[in-house]
Amino acid sequence: MADCRVLLVGLMGSGKTTVGRALAELTGWPYLDNDDLLRAHSGLTARQLLAQAGQSALRLAESDALEAALATPPPCICAVAAGTVLSAGSRRALADGGIVVWLTADPVTLAERVVDAIDRPWLEGDAEAWLREAATERAPLYREVADLIVDTEERTPDEIAADIRAELAERPACRAWLSG
Numbered sequence: 001m002a003d004c005r006v007l008l009v010g011l012m013g014s015g016k017t018t019v020g021r022a023l024a025e026l027t028g029w030p031y032l033d034n035d036d037l038l039r040a041h042s043g044l045t046a047r048q049l050l051a052q053a054g055q056s057a058l059r060l061a062e063s064d065a066l067e068a069a070l071a072t073p074p075p076c077i078c079a080v081a082a083g084t085v086l087s088a089g090s091r092r093a094l095a096d097g098g099i100v101v102w103l104t105a106d107p108v109t110l111a112e113r114v115v116d117a118i119d120r121p122w123l124e125g126d127a128e129a130w131l132r133e134a135a136t137e138r139a140p141l142y143r144e145v146a147d148l149i150v151d152t153e154e155r156t157p158d159e160i161a162a163d164i165r166a167e168l169a170e171r172p173a174c175r176a177w178l179s180g
Contacts, residue, residue: 003173005075005097011110013109019103020079022160034065034079037065037069038062063089066084082134085145106153148167
């Protein structure tokens with residue numbers, strides 16, 4: 001049985017940060033964001049790390065951020081870097097580390113949501129095309145680790161968080177944390 005550690009996965013713009021914060025407010029559980037964990041570990045933002053050390057170093061730092069999130073005692077809510085799922089080792093860690101919630105949305109919607117993102121190097125140029133390609137590549141990997149798949153189209157973060165909380169209340173690993 002997985003610990004009551006909620007691991008939010010999905011592409012940029014899927015709502016990991018926004019839904020994660022709403023769920024943390026609803027449950028009273030701590031929220032950990034990948035960007036903060038990555039910066040604490042490396043001293044750099046994702047954009048800075050990519051520019052200074054390359055994609056391999058960024059992926060390693062994202063895996064380290066995931067390890068830090070998984071070392072946090074439950075209950076907690078963790079937003080995981082979108083690219084973490086590309087690593088087989090990270091997928092195993094996700095599957096073993098808690099309840100994986102895959103937040104989904106159409107690439108057009110994702111592109112609209114991240115239009116003003118300043119620290120997302122992947123989105124320079126044609127963000128929608130990049131997101132469409134990433135969605136095609138990563139969907140099977142997200143599906144592989146997901147315990148719960150949540151469509152974030154046309155729903156508020158609070159509605160999504162309430163649905164996730166209701167699902168968590170049905171899981172023995174989380175039920176006691178929610179009633180206490």
